[in-house]
Amino acid sequence: MSGIFYGIGVGPGDPELLTLKAVNVIREVDVIIAPKTEKKEDSLALSIARPYLKDNVEIVKQVFPMVVKFEQSPEAWESNKNEILALLQAGKKVAFLTLGDPMFYSTYIYVFRLLENCGYEIETIPGVPAFCAIGSKLGYPLVEGNDILSIIPATATQEKIKEVIAVTDNVVMMKVYKNFPEIVDVLTENKLTDKAVMISRCGLPDEMIIRDLEPAKEQKVNYLSTILARRR
Numbered sequence: 511m512s513g514i515f516y517g518i519g520v521g522p523g524d525p526e527l528l529t530l531k532a533v534n535v536i537r538e539v540d541v542i543i544a545p546k547t548e549k550k551e552d553s554l555a556l557s558i559a560r561p562y563l564k565d566n567v568e569i570v571k572q573v574f575p576m577v578v579k580f581e582q583s584p585e586a587w588e589s590n591k592n593e594i595l596a597l598l599q600a601g602k603k604v605a606f607l608t609l610g611d612p613m614f615y616s617t618y619i620y621v622f623r624l625l626e627n628c629g630y631e632i633e634t635i636p637g638v639p640a641f642c643a644i645g646s647k648l649g650y651p652l653v654e655g656n657d658i659l660s661i662i663p664a665t666a667t668q669e670k671i672k673e674v675i676a677v678t679d680n681v682v683m684m685k686v687y688k689n690f691p692e693i694v695d696v697l698t699e700n701k702l703t704d705k706a707v708m709i710s711r712c713g714l715p716d717e718m719i720i721r722d723l724e725p726a727k728e729q730k731v732n733y734l735s736t737i738l739a740r741r742r
């Protein structure tokens with residue numbers, strides 16, 4: 511019997527935002543792969559999916575190096591890949607959990623690339639991306655009519671960010687934790703701070719919403735933080 515690999519998006523935090531398909535597969539698989547950071551023992555994706563785990567499911571926590579280093583050192587990912595392949599070779603159904611949507615700025619994309627030519631069936635199950643959940647949570651329409659929405663990782667170069675912000679109607683700023691003050695400055699220069707909102711840990715018990723970004727500039731920003739902004 512041949513194993514099957516699932517990539518499952520568990521949404522941004524609220525356990526009720528998993529799709530029915532995600533829940534059905536999570537209930538059925540033999541093994542759950544939960545990505546975690548080096549520093550923390552628990553996995554956020556796993557805690558979101560926990561209400562749906564079957565009693566005897568095998569849980570394997572894997573630490574992934576920074577995605578930015580993937581191209582330079584893909585061998586760092588080899589042991590995780592081999593561990594997953596061994597489970598698949600044993601005929602197991604294996605589900606890799608990931609925050610939000612699996613094909614949207616996710617570690618899963620790299621895992622998928624490592625496994626896609628290894629001869630096993632892969633099924634990717636979409637999840638609610640954080641920015642969609644945030645728009646709904648805040649009652650903040652993301653795009654209307656002919657609006658153009660730009661999704662910008664704040665980790666991109668300042669030059670590229672400035673170019674896009676100058677022409678777009680609406681903005682979703684992801685990964686704002688690293689250079690938050692610079693991002694607020696760019697939004698202010700482009701008259702985008704009036705309606706800008708930042709939300710941290712949307713859907714989690716310690717969710718935080720900041721509507722006035724300028725005074726918050728010196729605050730330490732959580733990794734799970736996103737800014738929505740619009741021109742009109």
Ligand SMILES: C[S@@+](CC[C@H](N)C(=O)[O-])C[C@H]1O[C@@H](n2cnc3c(N)ncnc32)[C@H](O)[C@@H]1O
Pocket residue numbers: 522523609610611612614615616617638639640641683684685686687709710711712713714733734735736
């Ligand atoms: C590596 S990306 C993962 C995106 C994810 N795959 C998705 O579909 O939303 C991490 C970024 O997503 C955003 N994010 C994810 N979950 C979030 C949440 N619960 N609240 C606010 N922002 C979140 C933040 O901008 C964070 O820096």
